[in-house]
Amino acid sequence: MAVRVEGQTFYLETKNTLYQMKADHYGVLKHLWYGVKTGQDMEYLLDYPDVGFSGNIYDADRDRAYSQDTMPLEYATEGVGDFRIPAVGVRYENGASALDLRYEGYRIEDGKYAIPGLPAVYAEEYEAQTLEITLKDVVSDIRVVLKYGVLPDFDVITRSAVIVNDGSQTVMVNKAHSLCLDIPYGKWEWIHFHGRHLKERTPERRPLLHGVQQSSSKRGISSHHQNPTVLLCKEGCTETSGTCIGAALMYSGCFQTQIEYDQLNQTRLVMGINTHMFCWELKPGERFYTPEAILSMSSTGFETLSHQFHRVIREHVCRGKYKLIERPVLINNWEATYFDFNEEKLVEIARGAAELGVDMLVMDDGWFGQRDNDDAGLGDWYVNRDKLPGGLESLVAKVNDLGMDFGIWFEPEMISENSDLYRAHPEWVVRIPGRKPVRGRYQLVLDMSRPDVRDYLFDVMSRILNCANIRYVKWDFNRSVSDWYSELLPSGRQKEMPHRFVLGLYDLLERLTQAFPDVLFEGCCGGGGRFDAGVLYYCPQIWCSDDTDAFERTQIQYGTSFFYPISTIGSHVSAVPNHQTGRTTSVKARGVTAMAGTFGYELDLNKLLPEEKAEVKKQIGLFKEYGPLIHNGKYYRLSNPFEDQYAVWEYVSSDAKKVLVQGMIFRTEPNMLRYPIYLRGLDPEKKYRLREDGIIYSGNALMNGGILIPKAWGDYVPVEMYLEAIDG
């Protein structure tokens, strides 16, 4: 049993971890432990000091040592004498905002709970158990149901909360976080992933400062700038040793991760919907569901933690036909043509690609309405006949005749002022009455909280997807959202808008992915501005970054790999000099980097030299062979490309028989120093043959002695070594 209850103490056990909490004699739910299995009730670690200015709940009477300000709590609130960051906050009709939650009961079920309208980890009954703990305010009839999904084999625990109004007055919920985790001891550091457009998910590791630190987004998207994932690690934690805890929020909008290091050197992590522009009116009888947070811990460093997240996201977040099968090798015309294309050009690009083994042509932005540049056409999802005179029917048939599948680009949530849709429905735009809206890339945003907007998008996109043999959709989103306001909401409820926008997005994604189960959906947001586990529930892959430079991608993909599996990372070979950096790298270096993802091309292959075409043909062949190992194997970060002169990573099959090392040496020096790279995850007893030169090594040698990084000539030199066990 994953969930065990002794008295009022709850044990959530996975293969290697234990999560423990207890409702004490006042009914306060205290957090006792999240860590390795101890076989022990961990309450003995709690200490109750009498700390000045840390108040005592009234029922503690003369006991000055009982303070919620100093004890680890399971779901922290306001108005009970805990002055740290709360996980939840409400305001009653009289303006007061205390919430004194006490234990009421629990329920255990086999399987994993779902969350209405929101993405969540899913599992079969035998793979998971759900624990629900109900807490109730001592005065009002507000209840909070804490949900825990325990997936023992994955070392994963999910968290979500439901705020229930069982009373007779309307309350305003002004904070409803998904996760609250108190850690009473230890010197912890945190790692978050920051960046900007073209430079996503740079890991930043810092010791905790006393007070509150946070990473968040107010942009209506999870954002390029900070990612809804966080790592807490003990000082000195490395890839292969030390304790770390990871949390990933399955949410694609404004989020907030806050960490407080308090007066007693205790650490509190809360994570959920951003409180900025959030307030939810909860009428009697209504419930509010928070998004899901996925939690995992490792006592053997980041690598184990990444493996746990990779597995749960690949197998229990991603859905649909494509989640576990090899993805098509794409060619996307964006960097080849930008807006300047027609049927003839696209068919030419497809022909050149088909000859080299590419599986699918993706027609990017510019095929619809009057979309000749980025100042027009969004919202008019019908074919531009000047560019495609025979419509999609003719183009798709020609591409199919070349033996290739066809995919298409949409940016559903957007609208151009110069569009028929805007002329017909200016009221569908997110804007504040009486004010000029903020533009981003010239465009405005559709109010996704409106059912009529979503119905329009469902109909118009379905019409396109039904009119020809379309097998793939790239779902883009190219600006931050501001001017939050919806015509359909009364003034007192405008702060519901950012969350309602995300619920609207999920509703449309759900309807379309269910209606078109054979279509592969790829998420995108100016590259990786919405790279989160929420989108991955609908789209098993996401375009990782608009930066396609191979060197830059080694860093961006390194940061992305801490939480997200390789099969989710959209990655292509593009032209040189690279369009974002002007850097030139070889086709092979670009290929090796793009293989650390879904793999594809983003250039006109007809323009390559004959020897480059031969290299492309070879690398597509290699990807067809290595793809299953890359996507199903375990991924190891063998270097840190932000610190080392090279980026090297490794994939190992589950039986440890196949091993692929790929990477890039950034800069060559004369009389180059020799760098051994130590392989990981091999069978020490097995013998492995290196395909490139036939030399045989023992697993033990490769992991402990290492293998020398090849000598390089020039810069951005690709590394590729394939090893296979020879003795079964």
Ligand code: GLA
């Ligand atoms: C975004 C995407 C690009 C491309 C353009 C088209 O920036 O990330 O890949 O689709 O939009 O406008």
